[in-house]
Each structure stands twice: as C-alpha cells, then as structure tokens.
Amino acid sequence: MNTLTLDKVKTIKTLNSISESGMKVFKNDQYSVDDSCENPDAIVVRSFNMHSMEFGSNLLGIARAGAGVNNIPVDKCTEQGIVVFNTPGANANAVKELVLTSMMASSRNLFDGIAWTKTLASEGDQIPKLVEAGKKQFVGKEIKGKTLGVIGLGAIGALVANDALDLDMDVIGFDPFISVDTAWNLSRNVQRAMTIEQLFAESDYITVHVPLTNDTRGMFNKETFSIMKPGVHIFNFSRGELVNEIDMAVALEDGIVGQYITDFPNENVLQMQNVVSIPHLGASTRESEENCAIMAARQVKELLETGNIKNS
Numbered sequence: 001m002n003t004l005t006l007d008k009v010k011t012i013k014t015l016n017s018i019s020e021s022g023m024k025v026f027k028n029d030q031y032s033v034d035d036s037c038e039n040p041d042a043i044v045v046r047s048f049n050m051h052s053m054e055f056g057s058n059l060l061g062i063a064r065a066g067a068g069v070n071n072i073p074v075d076k077c078t079e080q081g082i083v084v085f086n087t088p089g090a091n092a093n094a095v096k097e098l099v100l101t102s103m104m105a106s107s108r109n110l111f112d113g114i115a116w117t118k119t120l121a122s123e124g125d126q127i128p129k130l131v132e133a134g135k136k137q138f139v140g141k142e143i144k145g146k147t148l149g150v151i152g153l154g155a156i157g158a159l160v161a162n163d164a165l166d167l168d169m170d171v172i173g174f175d176p177f178i179s180v181d182t183a184w185n186l187s188r189n190v191q192r193a194m195t196i197e198q199l200f201a202e203s204d205y206i207t208v209h210v211p212l213t214n215d216t217r218g219m220f221n222k223e224t225f226s227i228m229k230p231g232v233h234i235f236n237f238s239r240g241e242l243v244n245e246i247d248m249a250v251a252l253e254d255g256i257v258g259q260y261i262t263d264f265p266n267e268n269v270l271q272m273q274n275v276v277s278i279p280h281l282g283a284s285t286r287e288s289e290e291n292c293a294i295m296a297a298r299q300v301k302e303l304l305e306t307g308n309i310k311n312s
C-alpha cells in the first residue's frame with residue numbers, strides 16, 4: 001500500500017480542465033501541479049476515462065471533480081489502497097436548474113417551436129402570418145398540478161423535488177438507500193413511493209438521479225416503459241447507460257414516452273422527433289465547475305497533509 005510522507009513536495013496530476021480556482025488550493029511550495037507527471041501523489045480528474053491507466057507507486061488518492069465515478073476503476077483503486085473521492089452536491093444546483101428548464105421547455109414544445117421558427121428565416125414579411133398559422137402545432141401543457149417522479153433523492157434529486165413543489169407540482173420520490181440526513185433536506189410534501197413501479201405508474205414526468213451501477217444499468221427498459229403513463233416525459237441527466245436506448249426508441253414510437261430529454265446523446269434516438277439530446281451540459285456552469293474543482297482539491301490536500309479522508 002502507498003504511504004504518506006509529510007516532508008516532500010507533493011505532486012498532483014490534473015486530467016482535463018480542472019478550474020483555476022481549484023488549482024489555487026495547491027498554490028504553495030509544498031505542491032507541484034501539472035498534467036504530465038509520471039508518478040503523482042494524487043490525481044484530480046474531471047471526465048477523462050481512467051480505466052486503462054496504470055497507477056504509480058506514490059498514488060494515494062484520486063478526486064473526481066463531479067458526482068459520477070464511473071470513469072475511475074474504483075475496484076482496482078480499492079485493491080491498490082488508493083482513495084477515490086467525488087464531490088457530492090457541488091454541482092447539484094447546476095443540474096437541478098437544467099432539469100427544471102428542460103421540464104418547462106419540453107412541456108411547452110419550446111425546442112421544436114424554436115427549431116421550426118428558424119425555418120421561416122427566408123419568408124420576409126410573411127413571417128408574422130406564418131407564425132400565427134403554424135403555432136397551433138406547438139400548444140403545450142403546464143407543469144402545475146402534474147406529478148413528477150424523482151428517482152434518487154441524493155443532493156440533486158432532493159433539490160429537484162423541493163423546487164418542483166414550489167412550482168406547484170405533485171412530487172413522488174423513490175430511493176431505497178435514502179439516509180436520514182438526506183431525508184431532512186427533503187420537504188415533507190414529497191410523497192415517498194413504496195416501489196419504483198409505483199413511481200413509474202403514477203408520474204407524468206420522471207427524472208432520474210442515481211449513479212450507474214450494475215443494479216441501475218438499463219433500469220429504463222421495455223418492462224418499465226410498459227407500466228408508465230402514456231405520454232410521460234423522461235429526463236436523464238445522470239448517465240446514458242441507465243436507459244436501454246433501443247427500447248426507448250420503441251417506447252417513443254408507440255407514444256408511451258412523449259418526450260425524452262437526455263444529457264447523453266445516443267445514435268438510436270438522436271434523430272427522433274420527440275428527443276432532445278444535450279451535449280452533457282448538466283453540470284456545465286462556471287459556478288459548478290469551480291465548486292467541484294475546489295472541493296476535489298481540498299479533499300486531496302487534506303488526504304496528503306493529514307491522511308484524513310473527507311468526501312465532502
């Protein structure tokens with residue numbers, strides 16, 4: 001197992017675009033930070049896929065500036081005594097804002113409406129008349145009074161659930177692993193589903209906020225689609241692999257899924273009418289990138305300076 005040495009300069013390897021404010025945490029003579037060092041004491045990473053990387057003998061910890069750790073070979077790290085951190089909650093507000101934006105935009109057919117309006121660019125002074133004639137196809141619905149199902153009530157899911165209540169939605173949540181701490185962050189008005197099937201059957205909108213594991217991979221599939229309300233809107237800002245995209249294409253064609261908003265573009269559904277594919281922008285705000293980088297850098301610093309493991 002790698003060991004902690006307090007008196008030497010510690011080297012930190014950074015893998016892809018960690019914000020400058022995060023790196024400032026290391027700005028003193030005790031640290032050397034760069035993206036090419038061979039045998040670092042710690043690594044701070046964003047989305048770089050580390051599964052085929054060999055780890056040097058000095059490596060004590062890897063901090064992921066983000067929530068998901070599926071780009072890190074966690075089992076291999078555990079075997080080698082390397083601590084893996086993530087930054088829980090640091091990007092939660094950014095993701096929440098995009099989920100709620102997408103929910104309102106999809107309900108008002110905004111994505112299609114905007115794309116259609118651009119097709120009128122060459123119509124000159126006919127544009128107002130064409131707009132009035134064409135807008136009927138985009139009549140939407142309000143989210144007020146509709147039921148939102150939130151799968152996963154961690155930092156992001158709890159924020160989405162609470163804010164959806166403020167938008168006058170009925171909110172039903174499901175999380176088999178919810179901790180007492182998280183429960184305190186959750187409004188009492190969030191109804192708890194006893195089973196995930198109950199949530200699937202009762203929701204007009206479903207948003208998913210769980211990590212990718214063997215249990216959650218493909219959790220949206222033909223069986224689960226078959227119990228959903230026809231026309232349900234599904235929001236996936238967690239990981240693409242949670243959804244069986246071939247089954248999703250069928251569910252969209254059959255009208256079971258009314259709209260699918262995903263932060264993980266996939267070839268099976270990308271071109272479909274009721275699909276909005278976003279280029280993984282859930283956590284892409286300046287604030288969130290700073291929060292994640294600072295939290296990750298502090299975790300690594302604490303590990304290297306004291307040996308303490310603090311995943312917050």
Ligand code: MLT
Nearest residue numbers: 047065066067068091283
């Ligand atoms: C996360 O895991 O935190 C999000 O998917 C955002 C990201 O990967 O940057």
